[in-house]
Amino acid sequence: MSNTAIIHEADVHAGHDAHHEHHHHETFISKYVFSQDHKMISKQFLITGITWAIIGGLFSVLFRLQLGYPNSTFPWLEDILGHWAKGGKINPEFYYALVTMHGTILVFFVLTAGLSGTFANFLIPLQIGARDMASPMLNMLSYWFFFLASVIMFSSLFVQTGPAAGGWTIYPPLSALGDASSGSKIGMDLWLVSMAMFIVSSLLGGLNYITTILNMRTKGMSMTRMPLTIWALFFTAVLGVLSFPVLLSGAILLLFDRNLGTSFFLSDIYINGKILPNEGGSAILFQHLFWFLGHPEVYIILLPAMGMSSEIISINSRKPIFGYMAMVGSLFAIAILAFLVWAHHMFVTGLNPFLGAFFVLLTLLIAVPSAIKVFNWLTTLWRANIRFTPGMLFAIGFVSLFISGGLTGIFLGNSALDIHLHDTYFVVAHFHIVMGVASFFGMFAGVYHWFPKMYGRFLNNTLGYIHFWVTIVGAYLIFWPMHYEGLAGMPRRYYDYSMWESFKMFGGLNEFISFVAMIVFATQLLFVFNFFYSIFKGRKVSTLNPWGANTLEWTTPIRPGHGNWVGEIPEVHRGAYDYGKDGREFIPQTEPVGEHESHH
Amino acid sequence: MTQLLLIAIIVMIFVIIFQISKASEYVSVLKGEEKARKQNNKINAFLLVVFLILGIIGCWWCNDLYYEKTLFPQGAASELGEKIDLMLYITIGVTGVVFFITQVLLFWFSFKYQERDDRKAYFFPHNTKLELLWTTVPAIFLTVLVVFGLKYWFKITGEAPKDSVLVEVTGHQFGWEFRYPGPDKILGRKNFKLTKGANSLGVDFSDPASLDDSHVAGTVHIPVGRPIKFVINAQDVIHDVGLSHFRLKMDAVPGIPTTLWFTPLYTTEEMKIRTGNPNFTYEVSCDQMCGKGHFSMRGVIIVDTEEEYMRYLATLEPEYYTVFPDKKPKPANAGSDTTKTQAPVTAAITPGVN
Numbered sequence: 040m041s042n043t044a045i046i047h048e049a050d051v052h053a054g055h056d057a058h059h060e061h062h063h064h065e066t067f068i069s070k071y072v073f074s075q076d077h078k079m080i081s082k083q084f085l086i087t088g089i090t091w092a093i094i095g096g097l098f099s100v101l102f103r104l105q106l107g108y109p110n111s112t113f114p115w116l117e118d119i120l121g122h123w124a125k126g127g128k129i130n131p132e133f134y135y136a137l138v139t140m141h142g143t144i145l146v147f148f149v150l151t152a153g154l155s156g157t158f159a160n161f162l163i164p165l166q167i168g169a170r171d172m173a174s175p176m177l178n179m180l181s182y183w184f185f186f187l188a189s190v191i192m193f194s195s196l197f198v199q200t201g202p203a204a205g206g207w208t209i210y211p212p213l214s215a216l217g218d219a220s221s222g223s224k225i226g227m228d229l230w231l232v233s234m235a236m237f238i239v240s241s242l243l244g245g246l247n248y249i250t251t252i253l254n255m256r257t258k259g260m261s262m263t264r265m266p267l268t269i270w271a272l273f274f275t276a277v278l279g280v281l282s283f284p285v286l287l288s289g290a291i292l293l294l295f296d297r298n299l300g301t302s303f304f305l306s307d308i309y310i311n312g313k314i315l316p317n318e319g320g321s322a323i324l325f326q327h328l329f330w331f332l333g334h335p336e337v338y339i340i341l342l343p344a345m346g347m348s349s350e351i352i353s354i355n356s357r358k359p360i361f362g363y364m365a366m367v368g369s370l371f372a373i374a375i376l377a378f379l380v381w382a383h384h385m386f387v388t389g390l391n392p393f394l395g396a397f398f399v400l401l402t403l404l405i406a407v408p409s410a411i412k413v414f415n416w417l418t419t420l421w422r423a424n425i426r427f428t429p430g431m432l433f434a435i436g437f438v439s440l441f442i443s444g445g446l447t448g449i450f451l452g453n454s455a456l457d458i459h460l461h462d463t464y465f466v467v468a469h470f471h472i473v474m475g476v477a478s479f480f481g482m483f484a485g486v487y488h489w490f491p492k493m494y495g496r497f498l499n500n501t502l503g504y505i506h507f508w509v510t511i512v513g514a515y516l517i518f519w520p521m522h523y524e525g526l527a528g529m530p531r532r533y534y535d536y537s538m539w540e541s542f543k544m545f546g547g548l549n550e551f552i553s554f555v556a557m558i559v560f561a562t563q564l565l566f567v568f569n570f571f572y573s574i575f576k577g578r579k580v581s582t583l584n585p586w587g588a589n590t591l592e593w594t595t596p597i598r599p600g601h602g603n604w605v606g607e608i609p610e611v612h613r614g615a616y617d618y619g620k621d622g623r624e625f626i627p628q629t630e631p632v633g634e635h636e637s638h639h
Numbered sequence: 640m641t642q643l644l645l646i647a648i649i650v651m652i653f654v655i656i657f658q659i660s661k662a663s664e665y666v667s668v669l670k671g672e673e674k675a676r677k678q679n680n681k682i683n684a685f686l687l688v689v690f691l692i693l694g695i696i697g698c699w700w701c702n703d704l705y706y707e708k709t710l711f712p713q714g715a716a717s718e719l720g721e722k723i724d725l726m727l728y729i730t731i732g733v734t735g736v737v738f739f740i741t742q743v744l745l746f747w748f749s750f751k752y753q754e755r756d757d758r759k760a761y762f763f764p765h766n767t768k769l770e771l772l773w774t775t776v777p778a779i780f781l782t783v784l785v786v787f788g789l790k791y792w793f794k795i796t797g798e799a800p801k802d803s804v805l806v807e808v809t810g811h812q813f814g815w816e817f818r819y820p821g822p823d824k825i826l827g828r829k830n831f832k833l834t835k836g837a838n839s840l841g842v843d844f845s846d847p848a849s850l851d852d853s854h855v856a857g858t859v860h861i862p863v864g865r866p867i868k869f870v871i872n873a874q875d876v877i878h879d880v881g882l883s884h885f886r887l888k889m890d891a892v893p894g895i896p897t898t899l900w901f902t903p904l905y906t907t908e909e910m911k912i913r914t915g916n917p918n919f920t921y922e923v924s925c926d927q928m929c930g931k932g933h934f935s936m937r938g939v940i941i942v943d944t945e946e947e948y949m950r951y952l953a954t955l956e957p958e959y960y961t962v963f964p965d966k967k968p969k970p971a972n973a974g975s976d977t978t979k980t981q982a983p984v985t986a987a988i989t990p991g992v993n
Contacts, residue, residue, distance in 0.1 A: 306894030389897035392796035422761035453788035501660035523705035528883025533934035
């Protein structure tokens with residue numbers, strides 16, 4: 040679709056802006072289903088992501104039930120799950136399927152597609168001053184490939200042998216051999232095909248985001264005037280575009296090994312009384328391919344949360360973000376380093392120690408840009424005038440979690456310590472805090488903050504506050520004690536610890552964690568309810584710029600139509616962070632620099 | 640019935656929370672939105688500082704409850720493990736200080752600089768000196784940690800001493816097998832294609848070095864105070880030899896043998912006294928997801944005194960005789976069992992598990 044077409048359409052919208060919801064020339068399908076409007080696509084990503092988050096969260100509740108109460112039975116589980124929970128007890132095979140799907144869903148479908156897909160789509164055109172993405176068509180396809188991936192992954196939950204059960208990292212030979220696990224039968228093929236679709240979606244989206252940011256900024260929006268959200272989304276897209284294809288190649292090779300008798304990852308295997316003919320492959324090769332994506336992936340998840348938190352903290356502190364250039368520089372440094380540290384996931388694979396040393400050094404180097412970001416956020420809060428909107432609280436929570444989870448990365452990145460801590464609950468605690476919960480906090484912050492722009496209504500504040508407080512307290516209660524389990528060497532992905540002399544003393548703690556996890560999950564349902572209720576019944580937004588923000592999205596109509604701005608796209612004259620400058624509370628980016636304005 | 644009741648109660652709680660939240664929205668309209676917002680602001684600022692204080696107390700409390708249950712109070716059971724513990728303490732110290740300072744600043748600033756009518760935010764967009772400060776200070780601390788880390792990393796992953804006691808460890812779904820090299824101190828060659836029946840590890844018995852090797856399942860005996868070298872294999876999928884008491888771990892990968900070595904400091908009996916746990920055992924946990932029985936893939940290491948170890952070795956029978964029972968010299972060893980198939984393996988272990 041050409042640009043003129045978009046502009047034309049925008050003009051049409053401008054005519055009846057007041058009755059935007061009741062357009063007649065757009066059919067239901069073109070508006071809500073196969074929409075090419077970046078804002079609608081973003082909502083599609085968000086709502087699909089929320090749906091997946093509920094499923095993924097529910098899975099964690101189910102396996103926490105087993106971990107917390109290994110000696111109890113829950114007859115109603117058999118009613119729901121049938122032969123997967125004979126006698127009301129989840130069987131080990133299904134337990135591992137739950138763990139695997141929980142990881143896959145949360146990492147890829149929620150915190151990659153749900154997070155980047157939502158906010159890159161929503162914010163890039165609105166914040167850089169573009170009418171839509173560079174290619175709205177590809178953008179639409181990006182969602183529908185994601186949808187296809189979702190359908191395939193979801194269907195894998197219902198095959199007789201169960202969904203993939205080899206962990207979200209799907210290491211072969213476990214994932215390559217149907218003999219090794221029933222989850223490695225058809226469920227694994229579906230997993231791989233679904234991921235291939237997902238990667239296509241991610242690439243289409245990523246290319247679009249990069250192109251749009253580089254080419255379609257409005258007049259005056261130089262790169263160094265872009266809000267940090269856009270910088271973060273930009274680096275996220277670059278990471279995705281450069282690393283996802285490597286996972287795709289790994290997934291395809293694995294499909295070959297599974298179905299066509301190749302030996303990329305298989306060698307010297309004797310299983311179930313059978314000697315397999317495969318020779319010469321390397322199981323470790325897959326791990327390299329996997330983590331070459333897998334590590335950047337954690338930054339694909341984390342960077343958007345960093346960007347949005349930076350933006351929201353600055354707005355609600357009524358202060359410029361401290362050290363804008365350092366914030367951009369540290370995002371850049373993290374993005375570069377993200378590509379050079381993948382083997383720190385493989386310190387105990389028998390990796391060459393010299394190579395390991397190289398990865399230790401580069402891994403711990405990430406702590407430097409991370410420290411810059413943390414101290415810059417803290418300095419932004421210093422002598423501020425803070426408004427605690429739910430979005431702001433989640434952004435502050437993000438910083439707290441990022442600190443807590445980031446510091447434990449210093450343990451795990453140091454190979455000598457990693458030997459002891461590898462694959463224990465210390466790792467579970469580390470990545471759930473720093474990448475899981477922290478990114479969720481960034482996402483929640485974004486949803487609370489931009490919901491008014493998405494739907495022209497506010498989310499309920501009180502529910503927002505309850506959501507925040509229960510979630511942050513719960514998250515720390517769940518994950519903080521796990522560090523102790525990890526220091527004791529308690530391995531992750533165990534179905535039951537009661538037979539282990541070394542680990543069984545944590546039974547009481549596991550029960551406590553499971554209990555808290557259920558409460559936190561229930562609280563998320565409160566958020567989901569708030570979300571859908573507020574779309575239709577929330578308090579209406581009555582001013583253009585409810586948060587007093589500088590960025591361009593707040594210069595559009597309260598509910599912008601396709602094309603975003605009525606008439607001309609505004610011109611940008613300054614950076615996004617002139618809060619509290621020259622005694623003024625905020626100066627929008629569209630305001631020309633005054634003659635007497637101070638320079639900093 | 641109780642389930643229905645439970646669901647009803649949960650739904651009720653949801654409805655109540657929702658109604659309160661909805662009502663608070665109306666109240667804020669009545670009160671004046673600006674006033675309600677400021678009140679909310681105060682409450683949340685206060686809660687943030689309460690969270691900080693309770694959080695710090697919580698950290699201390701959690702430590703109080705669980706420190707004893709980590710492995711640290713009893714100490715590492717291997718020489719290099721003690722260094723790892725020291726490094727862990729140093730890292731906990733350094734990161735702990737940073738954690739404390741940054742979290743206190745985060746929540747204290749949030750509380751202190753909450754919105755007030757008489758306050759104006761201080762325009763402070765950047766300061767090169769400060770930014771350089773928090774680039775270099777972390778960099779220096781990290782360099783120290785990296786230097787220490789790598790020093791031990793190279794020690795741990797380095798060549799095992801020449802006089803190490805050699806044991807082969809093989810993982811399979813879902814258990815561990817151990818092979819001793821016998822008097823010649825050389826493990827016989829293996830070839831996975833020879834795996835069949837009683838020759839469950841695929842030993843190549845055409846290699847003379849294999850004739851005195853012995854094979855036991857599940858439990859391995861090693862002597863205290865001497866370097867032990869494990870050569871690690873897997874038969875089917877990737878497993879991992881996890882030795883939490885020795886602070887060690889190494890993957891077992893099909894087709895790619897790996898090694899690890901360590902020097903145990905205490906016998907199992909000594910550890911029972913050190914930990915005050917009469918049931919103490921050194922356990923081998925599988926630390927790499929390997930299928931449905933992953934959680935039950937347990938091995939046992941018994942660290943013996945030198946004499947006990949020698950006595951134990953003497954009870955072992957070469958695997959060659961297990962695989963080829965007819966090759967066994969007839970009356971040579973009156974004490975040992977000559978039952979066919981796998982049975983001798985089991986018999987060989989039994990005296991060891993005392």
